[in-house]
Amino acid sequence: MTDTILSSATREVAIGFNRPFVMIGERINPTGRKLLAEEMKAGDFSRVKADAIAQVEAGAQMLDINAGIPLADEPALLAQAIELVQSVVDVPLSIDSSIIDALEAGIAVYQGKPLVNSVTGEDEVLERVLPLVARSGAAVVAISNDDTGISEDPDVRFDVAKKIVERAADHGISAADVIVDPLVMPIGAMGTAGLQVFSLVRRLREELKVNTTCGASNVSFGLPNRHAITGTFLAMAIGHGMTSAIMSPLHPEVKTAIQAANVLTGTDTDCGTWIRQHRDPNAAGGARERRSNRRRTV
Amino acid sequence: MTDTILSSATREVAIGFNRPFVMIGERINPTGRKLLAEEMKAGDFSRVKADAIAQVEAGAQMLDINAGIPLADEPALLAQAIELVQSVVDVPLSIDSSIIDALEAGIAVYQGKPLVNSVTGEDEVLERVLPLVARSGAAVVAISNDDTGISEDPDVRFDVAKKIVERAADHGISAADVIVDPLVMPIGAMGTAGLQVFSLVRRLREELKVNTTCGASNVSFGLPNRHAITGTFLAMAIGHGMTSAIMSPLHPEVKTAIQAANVLTGTDTDCGTWIRQHRDPNAAGGARERRSNRRRTV
Numbered sequence A, B: 001m002t003d004t005i006l007s008s009a010t011r012e013v014a015i016g017f018n019r020p021f022v023m024i025g026e027r028i029n030p031t032g033r034k035l036l037a038e039e040m041k042a043g044d045f046s047r048v049k050a051d052a053i054a055q056v057e058a059g060a061q062m063l064d065i066n067a068g069i070p071l072a073d074e075p076a077l078l079a080q081a082i083e084l085v086q087s088v089v090d091v092p093l094s095i096d097s098s099i100i101d102a103l104e105a106g107i108a109v110y111q112g113k114p115l116v117n118s119v120t121g122e123d124e125v126l127e128r129v130l131p132l133v134a135r136s137g138a139a140v141v142a143i144s145n146d147d148t149g150i151s152e153d154p155d156v157r158f159d160v161a162k163k164i165v166e167r168a169a170d171h172g173i174s175a176a177d178v179i180v181d182p183l184v185m186p187i188g189a190m191g192t193a194g195l196q197v198f199s200l201v202r203r204l205r206e207e208l209k210v211n212t213t214c215g216a217s218n219v220s221f222g223l224p225n226r227h228a229i230t231g232t233f234l235a236m237a238i239g240h241g242m243t244s245a246i247m248s249p250l251h252p253e254v255k256t257a258i259q260a261a262n263v264l265t266g267t268d269t270d271c272g273t274w275i276r277q278h279r280d281p282n283a284a285g286g287a288r289e290r291r292s293n294r295r296r297t298v
Helices: A034-041 A046-057 A074-088 A100-109 A123-136 A154-170 A193-208 A216-220 A226-239 A252-264 A269-279 A284-296 B034-041 B046-057 B074-088 B100-109 B123-136 B154-170 B193-208 B216-220 B226-239 B252-264 B269-279 B284-296
Strands: A003-007 A012-016 A022-028 A062-066 A093-096 A115-119 A139-143 A178-181 A244-247 B003-007 B012-016 B022-028 B062-066 B093-096 B115-119 B139-143 B178-181 B244-247
Touching: A003 A139, A022 A046, A034 A046, A034 A074, A046 A062, A046 A074, A062 A074, A074 A093, A074 A100, A093 A100, A100 A123, A115 A123, A123 A139, A123 A154, A139 A154, A154 A178, A154 A193, A193 A216, A193 A226, A216 A226, A216 A244, A226 A244, A226 A252, A226 B226, A226 B252, A252 A269, A252 B226, B003 B139, B022 B046, B034 B046, B034 B074, B046 B062, B046 B074, B062 B074, B074 B093, B074 B100, B093 B100, B100 B123, B115 B123, B123 B139, B123 B154, B139 B154, B154 B178, B154 B193, B193 B216, B193 B226, B216 B226, B216 B244, B226 B244, B226 B252, B252 B269
Parallel strands: A022 A062, A022 A244, A062 A093, A093 A115, A115 A139, A139 A178, B022 B062, B022 B244, B062 B093, B093 B115, B115 B139, B139 B178
Antiparallel strands: A003 A012, B003 B012
């Protein structure tokens, strides 16, 4: 029964076995969002603020914050974004960068216990990121690729995850504070991508006893009706034990699939959330209010 | 790689590991359909005919035929329904009755290799149904309950399934011709119902090497937005290896979940069906035509 506890200044969220799936909002990320990138670079964070509020209103229990903009001062931008987001919403955040100075700047201003996104299995990265995670008492996303890149062999990806969990333990970071991303490939490019993730998620849960996450939308890259593929993928991954994903909470069909999967895995106790959500479909605000209260309970 | 081959006079369908999921249309069943029951009893099969055509047009690769009407001559009605349905559609049928004489009458008029639905683990039922299945060269649905009823313990349900498969072998019926129904309880009444089925389906596939089916809609009984629960359940069950279900093919969200699950388990080769379906959503007839051709390939 592994629980990963994350917090903001005022709220805790638990990602865990036998708990409802945790949606980590992916929208605050300038990669591929030209307008957002330009605004952030120019010091305009109004869209960041609006995206934070919209994602939490849509049901995200956490938000991922990325400020990776070419030729910009990423550490300063990431810290600024985090401070601003923490001033408008109270969900815990995932601090997302491949630059160690940016992670450090983000952690420095963060109130609570963040999720550091991410560390890979490369020795140099491990030895730079893990001490920072340990020192700040954060949890960390472990991405199962290493110096050789992303292996198409799920056994290799499992071994990389195992190495990261063991290395984290050497730094005093418990397995409960390591959330493994087994890496989701586009199913349109690799027909075995889904089955690989399902079996990896099972092994990670049963053998390493770690929580899991992924960048979910990648699975449907290039296909029509992407949200149906992404939502069905997440439901199936939940059936194999996946406990969180970095994703957009703004698509109703994806959210419905996740909520149905919570019902079907028994984590939505007595189908309470499902029934409340559907009692009065027009009372969206009311439903959000109730969900929001429920999420405060760890 | 277990394949169960069913046929009509002109078409074969294979239910199998690593094949697209097979939808067995459930609509031709007077249980709970008062009007249909009255019409069938009065010898009016126009609705049976229309339901057969509609389900096949909606994508059902097989149809279940049930004529269980109180105080009616079920063997005669079932035989009549089967003859009529085989005259208007060419998909293989599941002959559905708890009355041995009705199964016998249905098999007598059936053209091709039918699915006999069903046999339970009760000794008396086994010894009456299995010789009939063996004699007619049919396949059979094995429902995992016995004299003690439906156990809430999945291990007991597995053992009943194992007993039926073994007893079938004694009668010369191979495991490939036994499709096990692990029994799906309403998730609203039993929060573990989903996890039980998922783990049973895995065991049935890995240990007994049998195909599986279920009455899918039962899982969402009593809940709002039933189709979303049923569709998500089927996708998750497919993720654990379920290969067919007796269900309504008329609800788009259920079908979409199944088709997405086929993509995600790699049985929709190169996502071909998914992409064709979405190429021109308005060309439903054309899409159906193409799907229909594809299904002719076993």
